[in-house]
Amino acid sequence: MAAVKKSVSVKDVARLAGVSEQTVSRTVHDSPSVRPETKERVRAAMRELGYRPNFAGRSLRRGKFKTVGVAMFNITGTGNLDRMEGFAAAADKHGYAITLTKVDGHPYTLESASSRMSALPVDGMVVIMNRMPADFGTFEPLPGMQTVLVTMLEHPLCSTVDNDQFDCSRQVVEYLLERGHKTVHFVSCPERSLSGMRREEGWRETLRAHGIEPPQLVRGDWTAQSGYAAGQALADDPTCTAIYASNDAMAYGCIRGLESRGKCVPQDVSVVGVDDSLGDIVPDCRLTTVRFDNKRVGMWAVDKIAGAEGVEPGVEHMLFPGVLVEGDTVRDVR
Amino acid sequence: MAAVKKSVSVKDVARLAGVSEQTVSRTVHDSPSVRPETKERVRAAMRELGYRPNFAGRSLRRGKFKTVGVAMFNITGTGNLDRMEGFAAAADKHGYAITLTKVDGHPYTLESASSRMSALPVDGMVVIMNRMPADFGTFEPLPGMQTVLVTMLEHPLCSTVDNDQFDCSRQVVEYLLERGHKTVHFVSCPERSLSGMRREEGWRETLRAHGIEPPQLVRGDWTAQSGYAAGQALADDPTCTAIYASNDAMAYGCIRGLESRGKCVPQDVSVVGVDDSLGDIVPDCRLTTVRFDNKRVGMWAVDKIAGAEGVEPGVEHMLFPGVLVEGDTVRDVR
């Protein structure tokens, strides 16, 4: 009944418009060396036939895909949406597309991300690292496939970009010390989180840099519930006047935990979080926190690949500092 | 200095292995009609040269890309991460990749999503609709490009899939009525949200179906702050014993707003939300809510495209019901 579906090619358009295939191609690319009236004739033919340029033919000819691959071990992760927003924005800017791939994390290696991408139509790839891949030290990117890692670690062969978690802790700790607190207690996250560990280091080292021995930390698991428990535990510690929690959910949990033990925030204890993720979810609490610009991180990663048309780009490492957002949960005790 | 980068093709592998190009191709696809020892020789050659099959050549030959395009007007949106998880999972299952595109929402039309996709290497596309596109009624998908819309609306030419927002409200309202509440107050969302409006309809119609005239609704804007205001407003209404809020943030805001006016939840007023998005962020509150399976929605959409290899697939409409999750914020008043 129905005619066989066959894709319309330049050849068909050329025939209908009475020009050569080359002229059609030139019209598609709006070359100045085609007479306007010829162009119009070709365009009319394209419309009539419903011509759409074939990506495969084009890429084959050009040897470029104009596409960046993004490999994720976990799709659901804090900040991933913002990062994607950045990927998409940067890709758009350069006329690139984004190809998304979930990589199985068993084993958790860069190699598995890389080989997953190798057969896809991409000119470069971005890997979002949440943990430490087993082959981080030995990994080499596929030849001709520029690879950018989203991580704080530096890599000899791949460019890297991320938020500066160390600096984030430095900002928070110094902010609290400047306001007269004698020390800062820390509610951490599980040990396998790279960024969490880096925050922990930042907290520890900044305290030491100010001649303060870091107190015992309380290990949480990212959830408000664990923050709640931490808050209750720290409520009984008389030396604790300021708490820095590794994310906002735990910080909020902390506040409620402290309250449940009769402590008020910020009157009795100051609390600072990280992530600025509470915004629209909690009504009566303007938490002091650190805001990261994950969109910018994502843009940087894709820019690095899509922006370097043909140029042999060096390996770069980029850390974007967060911004401390003052809320109502810190008290000046000077 | 460095040799010119040139991609390794089947031809190179064939030469090195001393076989024909076809045998190389057959080896790549693990055809049973190649002698194991030949295969091994070819594989060795591939390894030595670092051969990777070229996607463009393959697609050109096959006329298929094994890729599904996803068009989003807003990347940052509730449930998008879960949906993407579903896209990726389903794509994986079928050996497909996902290409992500952000579509400019000016104008907010399906046509703009479609034309954005038309030049990309995709076999079909998914559009995530948040609002009502101007051309919803008149849109026709590109020929040969199967198009699935993520929306509750039905479309004559495109398959659609989404959560059942109407049923969600029905569940919530009936749940509350069964527990003895005489009516259910509603905290809504901005009017341009399709899913929000559908929830509103569900609330209204279910009440009417039970012979109850819906009370005046309170319009919110998705934020906890607006829920807080709504809670305060409703605290003074003596007929209000049960509140249904259009998302969890507003529900939580409501609870705090009620508390600020001396009302307790659930003792004085019951509160139910939608989304199950509070989980790890709020510590001391197990909100009664409705959980949607956005991953399943995403999987269905991609399955519809990637699962129908060559088959001419009909237009289908799919709504997945949410699951009411009982928490501690509803009181039985029978």
Added chain:
DNA sequence: TTGCACAATGGCAACGTTAACATTTGGGCG
């Protein structure tokens, strides 16, 4: 008129892969 520059267009080949068909080889059997 001739020569020349330049604008507009056409012809051809190649990018890498694989479906379809063709050929070779070895073995079993009458």
Added chain:
DNA sequence: CGCCCAAATGTTAACGTTGCCATTGTGCAA
């Protein structure tokens, strides 16, 4: 010994596009 079958491998062409070079046409200066 000749025949046929099946297994293994090879040859060819085509997918749609575009870079390169060739060709044609047009106007202008010599």
